[in-house]
Amino acid sequence: MKQPDVSWGAPRPERADAARNRQHLIATAREMLAELGPDRLTMDALAERSGLGKGTVFRRFGTRAGIFGALLDDGERAFQEQVLCGPPPLGPSAPPLDRLVAYGQARVRFLMEHQVIARAALDGRQPIPAGSQSPLSHTHIRMLLGQIDLGPADLDLLAIQLTAALDGPLLLYLSAATLTQSPQRFEQQLSDSWQDLVRRVCRP
Amino acid sequence: MKQPDVSWGAPRPERADAARNRQHLIATAREMLAELGPDRLTMDALAERSGLGKGTVFRRFGTRAGIFGALLDDGERAFQEQVLCGPPPLGPSAPPLDRLVAYGQARVRFLMEHQVIARAALDGRQPIPAGSQSPLSHTHIRMLLGQIDLGPADLDLLAIQLTAALDGPLLLYLSAATLTQSPQRFEQQLSDSWQDLVRRVCRP
DNA sequence: GGCGTAAGCGGACTTTACCCCGTTTAACTG
DNA sequence: CAGTTAAACGGGGTAAAGTCCGCTTACGCC
Numbered sequence: 001m002k003q004p005d006v007s008w009g010a011p012r013p014e015r016a017d018a019a020r021n022r023q024h025l026i027a028t029a030r031e032m033l034a035e036l037g038p039d040r041l042t043m044d045a046l047a048e049r050s051g052l053g054k055g056t057v058f059r060r061f062g063t064r065a066g067i068f069g070a071l072l073d074d075g076e077r078a079f080q081e082q083v084l085c086g087p088p089p090l091g092p093s094a095p096p097l098d099r100l101v102a103y104g105q106a107r108v109r110f111l112m113e114h115q116v117i118a119r120a121a122l123d124g125r126q127p128i129p130a131g132s133q134s135p136l137s138h139t140h141i142r143m144l145l146g147q148i149d150l151g152p153a154d155l156d157l158l159a160i161q162l163t164a165a166l167d168g169p170l171l172l173y174l175s176a177a178t179l180t181q182s183p184q185r186f187e188q189q190l191s192d193s194w195q196d197l198v199r200r201v202c203r204p
Numbered sequence: 205m206k207q208p209d210v211s212w213g214a215p216r217p218e219r220a221d222a223a224r225n226r227q228h229l230i231a232t233a234r235e236m237l238a239e240l241g242p243d244r245l246t247m248d249a250l251a252e253r254s255g256l257g258k259g260t261v262f263r264r265f266g267t268r269a270g271i272f273g274a275l276l277d278d279g280e281r282a283f284q285e286q287v288l289c290g291p292p293p294l295g296p297s298a299p300p301l302d303r304l305v306a307y308g309q310a311r312v313r314f315l316m317e318h319q320v321i322a323r324a325a326l327d328g329r330q331p332i333p334a335g336s337q338s339p340l341s342h343t344h345i346r347m348l349l350g351q352i353d354l355g356p357a358d359l360d361l362l363a364i365q366l367t368a369a370l371d372g373p374l375l376l377y378l379s380a381a382t383l384t385q386s387p388q389r390f391e392q393q394l395s396d397s398w399q400d401l402v403r404r405v406c407r408p
Numbered sequence: 409g410g411c412g413t414a415a416g417c418g419g420a421c422t423t424t425a426c427c428c429c430g431t432t433t434a435a436c437t438g
Numbered sequence: 439c440a441g442t443t444a445a446a447c448g449g450g451g452t453a454a455a456g457t458c459c460g461c462t463t464a465c466g467c468c
Contacts, residue, residue, distance in 0.1 A: 014415095015414095015415060015416065015463090015464060015465080016464070016465085017415095017416070017417090017463075017464065018415080018416060018417095018464095021416090021417090042453085042454060042455085043454070043455065043456080044453085044454065044455085045454095047418090047419090052417080052418080053417055053418030053419055054418075054419065054420095054455095054456085055416090055417060055418055055419070055456095055457085055458085055459095056416075056417055056418070058455085058456065058457085059415095059416075059417085062456095063455085063456080064454090064455065064456090153397075153400055154393065154396070154397050154400070157373060157393060157394070157397040158397060158400070158401065160372060160373045160376060161369040161372060161373060161397065161398075161401055162369070163372065164368045164369050164371065164372020164373065164375075164376075165365040165366070165368050165369040165372070167368065167372070168364060168365060168367065168368020168369070168371070168372060169361060169364045169365060169368065171368075172364060172368075189358065189361060190361070192358070193357075193358050193361040193362060193365065194365075196357060196358070196362070197362065197365055197405070200404065200405045201401070201404045201405060216444095216445085219433090219434060219435075219444095219445060219446065220434065220435085221433080221434065221445095221446070221447085222434095222445080222446060222447095225446085225447090246423085246424060246425085247424075247425060247426080248423095248424070248425090251448090251449090256447080256448080257447055257448035257449055258425095258426085258448075258449065258450090259426095259427085259428085259429095259446090259447060259448055259449070260446075260447055260448070262425085262426065262427085263445095263446070263447085267425080267426080268424090268425065268426090
């Protein structure tokens with residue numbers, strides 16, 4: 001399987017037709033997702049509906065999960081913008097601990113809003129890290145930890161742990177067959193317990 | 205897809221032939237795993253080599269990942285024994301905080317020893333939570349948390365978070381394409397940072 | 409505008425997980 | 439031991455992921 005070109009610092013830009021097709025595929029995928037649900041969004045169907053060949057679909061996204069990944073990234077761009085340049089407490093100019101708390105809460109909200117996609121983007125096969133989705137998330141948390149005085153600690157691993165602690169409960173919820181409570185209530189619980197966890201870990 | 209009978213408090217015991225076949229399948233799967241690696245362990249091949257029908261294989265394990273799950277459980281039984289009845293600091297009779305630390309370290313060791321299986325047991329499709337593998341793990345952590353005085357806290361969610369914080373880095377490592385350091389070294393780092401995390405969370 | 413070439417394209421092909429359903433059989437009942 | 443029934447079995451069938459390779463086309467260069 002060819003790598004779906006994630007290599008951004010890449011040698012050559014994308015050819016015009018390729019870019020057009022990617023756009024078209026993502027749009028079509030969005031439609032199908034809304035219309036048919038994730039299970040019926042198959043590679044064959046996507047290829048046919050978009051009027052392109054199967055090979056094309058695979059070259060663009062590499063794997064089925066790749067499509068959902070692309071869909072998620074698309075939404076995540078806006079989110080990331082907020083995080084990097086938005087108003088406090090999320091954006092800079094708030095104290096790092098507050099930002100950390102706010103970040104987790106925002107991420108919870110974001111993923112809850114994109115449940116369906118996030119769920120489908122989980123894929124066990126080799127290509128992508130399965131447990132902790134977004135390297136972006138990890139990077140951001142790592143950065144904030146660096147601005148907090150934590151005494152001696154392996155910040156890299158701590159960041160991974162916190163990322164997992166953030167995503168884990170969400171994944172558990174998303175992949176639970178039977179939802180026992182309202183999404184809103186759960187979202188609130190998650191926010192609260194994230195805040196609690198971070199406060200515990202970071203208190204002096 | 206029928207549920208692979210996990211329903212322990214079950215209505216009926218397993219029929220004799222079924223039990224025999226399960227045993228046989230697990231043994232054959234072990235052989236094939238050692239001999240061919242996880243990728244070549246396909247359902248068809250397993251069925252043929254064990255002299256049983258495909259249908260049988262699926263009824264027993266429900267899904268491909270189910271096989272690896274079963275293999276893992278098999279090993280986990282012994283592990284769980286240690287946890288519940290073994291000598292301190294893992295077993296009872298040690299203070300709960302020490303047990304919590306020891307538990308995480310033991311689990312890290314266990315999963316590192318069963319890398320191949322653990323990795324293959326990851327499956328993105330519906331059945332199993334991807335983030336927090338083992339309900340056993342979560343249950344045990346939850347139980348230990350109950351014995352520690354943590355002030356006001358949502359212990360259930362905290363247990364989920366800690367389970368995720370324990371598994372997350374492992375999953376990340378297991379699913380990483382390129383391993384940048386020695387397993388031993390990584391195992392040590394994980395143990396250390398688990399200890400650090402738990403101490404931080406649980407200090408008064 | 410012609411030309412060379414590497415990227416992109418398509419769709420038949422292969423592989424594999426998973427389903428279905430008619431048949432067999434373990435286990436209980438009298 | 440004969441009868442009943444629900445569980446287990448088998449293996450052919452289906453659908454969907456992912457691969458291959460010969461053809462086509464965008465794009466930089468003269």
